[in-house]
Amino acid sequence: MILEVKDLRLAFGGVRAVDCLSFSVGVGEIVSVIGPNGAGKTSAFNCVSGFYQPTGGTVRLAGEDVTGRRPSAIAARGLARTFQNLRLFGELSVLDNVRAGTHLWLKQRAVDALLHTPRYRRSEREATDEAHKWLDFVELRGDRAGLVRNLPYGEQRRVEIARALARRPKLLLLDEPAAGLNHGEKAELLTLIRRIRELGVAIALIEHDMGLVMEVSERVVVLNFGKEIADGRPDDVRRNPAVIEAYLGRDTDDDEVHAARTELAGEGTQHA
Ligand SMILES: Nc1ncnc2c1ncn2[C@@H]1O[C@H](COP(=O)(O)OP(=O)(O)O)[C@@H](O)[C@H]1O
Ligand SMILES: [Mg+2]
Numbered sequence: 001m002i003l004e005v006k007d008l009r010l011a012f013g014g015v016r017a018v019d020c021l022s023f024s025v026g027v028g029e030i031v032s033v034i035g036p037n038g039a040g041k042t043s044a045f046n047c048v049s050g051f052y053q054p055t056g057g058t059v060r061l062a063g064e065d066v067t068g069r070r071p072s073a074i075a076a077r078g079l080a081r082t083f084q085n086l087r088l089f090g091e092l093s094v095l096d097n098v099r100a101g102t103h104l105w106l107k108q109r110a111v112d113a114l115l116h117t118p119r120y121r122r123s124e125r126e127a128t129d130e131a132h133k134w135l136d137f138v139e140l141r142g143d144r145a146g147l148v149r150n151l152p153y154g155e156q157r158r159v160e161i162a163r164a165l166a167r168r169p170k171l172l173l174l175d176e177p178a179a180g181l182n183h184g185e186k187a188e189l190l191t192l193i194r195r196i197r198e199l200g201v202a203i204a205l206i207e208h209d210m211g212l213v214m215e216v217s218e219r220v221v222v223l224n225f226g227k228e229i230a231d232g233r234p235d236d237v238r239r240n241p242a243v244i245e246a247y248l249g250r251d252t253d254d255d256e257v258h259a260a261r262t263e264l265a266g267e268g269t270q271h272a
Helices: 041-048 071-076 094-102 110-115 118-137 153-165 183-198 210-216 234-239 241-248 255-267
Strands: 003-012 015-025 030-034 056-061 079-081 171-175 202-206 219-224 227-232
Touching: 003 041, 015 030, 015 041, 015 056, 015 202, 015 227, 030 041, 030 210, 041 171, 041 202, 071 079, 079 153, 094 118, 094 153, 110 118, 118 153, 153 171, 153 183, 183 202, 183 210, 210 234, 210 255, 219 234, 219 241, 227 234, 227 241, 234 241, 241 255
Parallel strands: 030 202, 030 219, 079 171, 171 202
Antiparallel strands: 003 015, 003 056, 219 227
16 A cells, blocks of 8 residues: 555544545555545645644555654655645746756755756756656646746646656645646546556545546545545445435535536546
């Protein structure tokens, strides 16, 4: 197992955002985490990646207990993530945003940077080459020298994935990567996720797009009110009455939850 989450708990005041959640991700596996808005998906990812301190439970990454460690320490042990709301450096170029991901493993000494030694210049070239490699990998179409905030939204999402890959992770957490993408971009995302897995990187995916989830996942974990209500193969989960109830039993104006209901009911569009 690359990730083992056991009895994870996170409370905000009286709200049990994550309530005794256990799940795991195998090496090279794609596992989706689904559930209605507010179910605790992002909170669980924030605990796994060290952005929140869990109230209880354990998180093991590649066999090592990383519970409550700082995000940088967990990243250094092989975890990279993207965010539900993009977190790029808007005032930096596309290329520099991805180069930032390489600093995790590219060991640069301050003294070399200060004196601009050949060693420093070599490592800067290496960072640039690596950034281009990942921008090629995600098939970024836009200008790499321009500011990242000038790219269309779908392209910015690719840059964020490229930056995460530049960290050379063993496990990649993607929080709603299809949100805001059009139909064609979603189909490309599906292919991209599969290509990332072919690199040997395991993926944990939070996603509302059920077509994408059902097509790409080996396993699906379903959360409702912080608790796991199902964990199984996509076809079993989609027929699970408790899962359908979790989506149907809520009053919501959220378009994506409505879409998820339709897809769970079997009327969804299929991805290529
Ligand atoms: N920083 C926070 N402070 C207080 N409550 C929060 C915070 N983040 C999330 N919550 C609450 O925790 C619950 C789970 O939220 P979240 O993890 O964002 O759900 P999801 O990603 O499944 O939509 C919700 O009730 C939400 O309001
Ligand atoms: Mg969320």
